[in-house]
C-alpha cells in the first residue's frame with residue numbers, strides 16, 4: 001500500500017501490479033521466459049557469441065528471432081518511426097522518452113555523416129513529440145575514435161586529421177544548435193576513460209555555448225571513476241563563475257571490467273574506484289551535490305539502484321522541492337526496472353526511459369550488455385526475474 005506523505009503519494013516500489021500493468025498475461029509469460037534464459041550466465045555467454053557470429057554471416061533466421069525476443073524487450077524499434085508505439089505507451093503511463101540511436105562506433109566518413117544525420121533527425125522528431133524531451137549522443141559514433149585518443153594524449157593531428165576532427169566538431173555543434181533552437185536537450189553519453197577527457201573538453205565548450213539561459217547539453221559523470229565527483233564539483237564552479245548552467249547525467253559506469261583490464265595490461269593505475277561501496281558513496285554524494293544546487297544544475301539520476309532512487313525521492317520530499325521541477329529527473333533503460341519507473345511516475349516524479357533504437361545488427365552489442373547485466377551472479381534469480389515472477393504469482397499465472 002502506498003503511504004501519503006506531503007499530500008502526494010510516496011512511491012511503493014514493491015507494487016508489481018503498477019510496474020507490470022501494461023503487460024498482458026501473454027506478454028508477462030514471454031518476458032518471464034526471456035529473463036529465465038538470461039538468468040543463466042553460461043547460456044548468455046554462448047548465445048552472445050553465436051548471435052554475433054550468425055549476424056556476421058548474415059544467417060537469415062537470426063535477426064527475426066532476436067527482434068521478437070531480446071530486441072522487443074530492450075529496444076524501441078529499428079528506426080525513429082518504429083519507436084512511436086513505445087513512446088505512446090510510455091506517455092500513457094506518465095513516463096517520458098529519451099531517444100538513443102544505438103549504433104556503435106564506426107570509422108568511415110559516410111557512416112559518421114549518417115550517424116550525425118540520424119542525431120539531427122532524432123532532435124527534430126523529439127521536438128514534434130511532447131513526451132520526448134531529450135535525445136542521446138555518443139560522441140564516439142561521430143568521429144574516428146583514434147582522433148579522440150590522439151587529442152586526449154595531446155598528440156598533434158596531421159592536416160588531414162585536423163580537417164576530419166573539425167568536421168566532427170561541426171556535426172555535434174550543429175546538432176546542439178538545432179536542439180537549442182527547438183527546445184530539445186541532448187545527453188552526451190560517457191564512454192571509455194582513454195577518450196573521455198577529450199570528450200569532456202568538447203562537452204564543456206558546448207555547455208558554455210548552449211546552457212546560458214536553459215539547459216540544452218548534459219554531460220555524463222561515471223561515479224565508478226574515483227575522480228568524477230571532484231570533476232563534477234569543479235565543472236559546477238566553472239559554470240557558476242562563467243554564468244552558464246550545468247547539465248549532469250549521473251551514472252555508475254558501464255565499462256568497469258574493460259577499464260581495469262586495460263589499466264593492468266598497459267601498467268597504469270586503474271581509474272576505477274577500489275570497490276562497489278566507494279562507487280555507491282560517490283554516486284549518492286553526487287546526487288546530493290546536484291540537489292543542493294538544483295536551480296543551477298539540471299540533473300538526471302540515471303540508475304536502476306533502488307537505494308539511490310529512494311535517497312533522491314526522500315530528499316525531494318523532505319526539502320519540499322516540486323516533484324515536476326524540470327531540473328530533477330530520474331531515468332531507467334527501456335525493458336528494465338519498470339518497478340522503479342512506473343511507481344515513480346505514479347507518484348508524479350519526472351521519470352523517463354532511455355529507448356535505444358536502430359537496426360538489429362547495429363544494437364547487438366547493447367543487447368548483449370543488457371543480457372549480461374541480467375544474469376544471476378550467485379546462481380539465484382536476477383532482480384528483474386524475481387519481480388516478474390512475483391507479478392506472475394500475483395496473477396496466478398504459475
Ligand SMILES: Cc1cc2nc3c(=O)[nH]c(=O)nc-3n(C[C@H](O)[C@H](O)[C@H](O)COP(=O)(O)OP(=O)(O)OC[C@H]3O[C@@H](n4cnc5c(N)ncnc54)[C@H](O)[C@@H]3O)c2cc1C
Pocket residue numbers: 188189190191220222224251252253254255256272273274275276277279302303304305331332333354
Ligand atoms: C538511463 C541510463 C543511462 C546510462 N548511460 C550511461 C552512460 O552514458 N555511460 C555509462 O558508462 N553507463 C551508462 N549507464 C549504465 C550505468 O553506468 C550502469 O552500468 C548501470 O546502470 C548499473 O548501475 P546502477 O546505478 O543501475 O546500479 P547498481 O546495479 O547498483 O551498480 C552496478 C554498477 O556499480 C559499479 N560497480 C560494480 N561493482 C563494482 C566494484 N567492485 N568496484 C567499483 N564499482 C563497481 C559499476 O559501475 C556497475 O555497473 C546508463 C544507465 C542508465 C539507467
